[in-house]
Amino acid sequence: MMGYPRYAFDLRFDAASPGLPAAGPPVFAPGGPGPVVAADPDPPDPPVHTDDALRAAAAEAEARGFAAGFEAGRADGIAAATAGAQAEAAAALTVLKAALRRIARRMESVTAAMEADAAAVMAALVRRMAPGLAALGAGPAMERLAAEALRAARTSPVLDIRVRPEAAASLQAHLAGLACADGFAGRLAVTGDPALGRGAIRAEWAAGSLTHDPSTVEAAIAALAERALDAVRVEIVTETHRNDHA
Incomplete structure (x- = not known):
């Protein structure tokens, strides 16, 4: 842009601006159809934002x-x-945790039931084996107790021993040799008593007596097994109740 104002409002537009040459008559090109318009000394700037540019x-x-x-x-x-x-995932994990807790409680109940069954089987085995074990050692035990009675009754005039009828003869022969060795000078009487159980012995002398009945031991073993089984049952009931309210 040039360094002078384009319009001066204190001048007439048809008058020449200062420093500009006055407009001359129209110039006609030789042989042309009409006049040739003089070039604008200060043409307008070309448009920057065209429609294509805007689009x-x-x-x-x-x-x-x-x-x-x-x-x-x-x-x-x-x-x-x-x-x-x-x-x-969080919801699934919550459901999984709950399922695992239920499975754990169920496994605890199953384990407790298995322990109860095992305890019942063990108690039954003890009760079943106790008579056999008692019978297995009945003979030696009976002989040992008879020998103790013989020593305790050394000064007594009579020693009366009662056992099962089938064991009387053999016990009489066994004690005869011991009586001589221990210095027993009294009368030794070994009598068969059908009322006694297998392995039972009852000895009486002037100063005392001795009694042994394996059936009482069997009963004590059975009672002990039953008490142990009851304790397991109580523990299972308590554990089941705890799991149900967990």
């Missing part, structure tokens, strides 16, 4: 907005999907 800028802005919106929507979708997956 291109709008299309570019639209494309950028679409891309930004797509990325924002994609990020929001990923965040929502991640949050949903985490919530579902």
